[in-house]
Amino acid sequence: MSMNPFCEIALEEALRLKESGRASEVVAVSIGPAQCAETLRTGLAMGADRAIHVEYPGTLYPLSVAKILRAIVDAEKPGLVILGKQAIDDDCNQTGQMIAGLLKWPQGTFASKVVLDEENKVATVDREVDGGLETLCLDLPAVITTDLRLNQPRYATLPNIMKAKSKVIKKVTPQDLNVQIRSDLEVVQVTEPPKRKAGVILSSVDELIDKLKNEAHVI
């Protein structure tokens, strides 16, 4: 099981903050079935200090994830929560925003640049929006979700994977966190878009005109 690419970028950013001295510890969290432990091992190999695995084998929706993360934030009390902007399996793009809402923390989503000022306890975030770039100043603690151009994640090298085997992955369940997992959403149907018809290669202009006239009826 591989890490969601946007989450990889988030983890990379967290590691860079730690390496530059602005953060003291990086904790990686994952919610899901047993395979999440592998993903967390990769995260530890990349450089995270600790990992927490919330085991839940069933389907998860963004609000449930946000509630679980809120419970963990209440326990751990981090100065910054950083996540990928969306997961590439459901493309919801909701979890980060929901956590910020639940915690009543400021949020900087689609971050393409993050600068932390620990003296004044603010984070300056450049956001990628449709019109271009928007720069926000957020009071810490805050929630940041990462976009593609923020950084290029490092590879988890084998010596680090070996070292990571000794790092701790704490296991908890949603019950431990007093979170009820229930969903107001039900997926009714998933279908592929209709297949695009193949193009036709023509060999002369006359043929093209003929097809446009008689088949496509556009001239």
Place this chain on the structure above:
Amino acid sequence: MENLTSVHRLLKHSSRNLFGRRSNRKIFTSIRSLSSGLICKPVQISEHFKQVNCFQRQIVSVHVGFIRSFGVGISASLPRVQGNGFRIHHRNLASMASIPIKNQSFATVNSDDISYFKKILGERGVVQDEEKLDDANTDWMRKHKGSSKLMLQPKDTQEVSQILDYCNSKCLAVVPQGGNTGLVGGSVPVFDEVIINLGLMNNIISFDKVSGILVCEAGCILENLISFLDNEGHIMPLDLGAKGSCQIGGNVSTNAGGLRLIRYGSLHGSVLGLEVVLANGTVLDMLGTLRKDNTGYDLKHLFIGSEGSLGIVTKVSILTPPKLSSVNLAFLACDDYSSCQKILSEAKRKLGEILSAFEFLDKYAMDLVLKHLDGLRDPLPSSKHNFYILIETTGSTESHDKEKLEAFLIHSIESGMLTDGVLAQDINQASSFWRIREGVPEALMKAGAVYKYDLSLPPEKMYDLVEEMRGRLGTAANVVAYGHLGDGNLHLNISTQQYDDSVLSKIEPFVYEWTSKQRGSISAEHGLGLMKANKIHYSKSAETVQVMTIIKKLLDPKGILNPYKVLPMNDPKNEA
């Protein structure tokens, strides 16, 4: 003949040095029979160079080669030769890079021929457009350029047969062409040979899901076949960097190797049948789809690897392995070449049946790729390593394979064979690792001029050659090495800003002689083409070459199929 005088004087001088006091008749007789007509009358030295023109330099070098292999003791005079005549010829050979003499018995294309071709192929099949011809006349390396005025594009075997029947009767030389991605100048005309491009014959004829046997026409592009098979749950047994352009007919005709040879073997094993058109238009239907068929001589093996000189492949029947779901890729680093070899033997033992690729590149290759190709980064930037290895495993069970690979890698690091490494976590990481290895030829082209050598050597000795070349060339050139370490195949590339004869003279024939001494192959997978047409003796005995020449004469008596390539030059006068 007229322009021989000055050269003649030179040669007389040199030949006197070369062949000294020895009576040379015996040598020349044997040379004659071996080189099949380079010299027709073994009597006097001056007569030998009669029909030479620009060809004499090659003769000199061939003589020297043969003399060495005969062990005739002319070595005593050789040092002197090297001081005088031989050096001159050596330099000339370097600059000429073997341009052969045109075979005068070939006809030139005239308007009657063109009308005939238009009649059988239609307007679309006859290409005389200058731009398209320019492309078709130039090879991928841009080192060889022909001057053909006509390209034909048949759309089925019947048309190919008609073309060849006609060309054979009119004595028109032809060059079969596929994707034109060959690296030894074998896919482009030397002079004005008619190009027969099979690109329009790109139909997939059939695919059997149960046996995995694919039957298709020769003009199918490899990448298209890979995509088609992907949908069916199979893969092609070969994979190479040129897959986006190369065609299966060309792959078969050159016995292409590639990245997966270590797992799936060579095309001699995976091709089950061929349909080939001979020089006189005869269609040989050997398109079997049987795994086992021991009825008579297995002729298809003659055509696999013959580089279009014995017949044109029009259909291929090939066995395709099933696509296995679990593919893992590791990018590794180690400090010295002996570690690379240890890792190879460990990998074969520990990874065994799941090993599907084992490639290496040295740090010069890595630097070049990172410098010239965009969007690539060093997977192991923490320190500079000397050698990089790419190991790929393909198996049916993800967890089993990953466990095996991780255990192997961790053991290798703990025992010190590996200094660092990365396991690709997803398909994006995997393709970026492959891009690094597959991008080296492209990066070399961007870096300027490149002298390319594709050698098979005993694995222990492989890197010794690279270091010796570095010693010889010093700062004059960048010596880059990479290749299919798992198959003992080294791609030695010497990169310079521009083509430079002084550099070439330090490389050739040293690299061929070195390889020959190790009983290696001077062309592991690229073939001989035009570039190495006269160098076969470095890797094959004289008797073997003689039998090859007999077969060529048998299947293509007029020599119209891809002339001037593969085998040493035939004396045109001997054809009659």
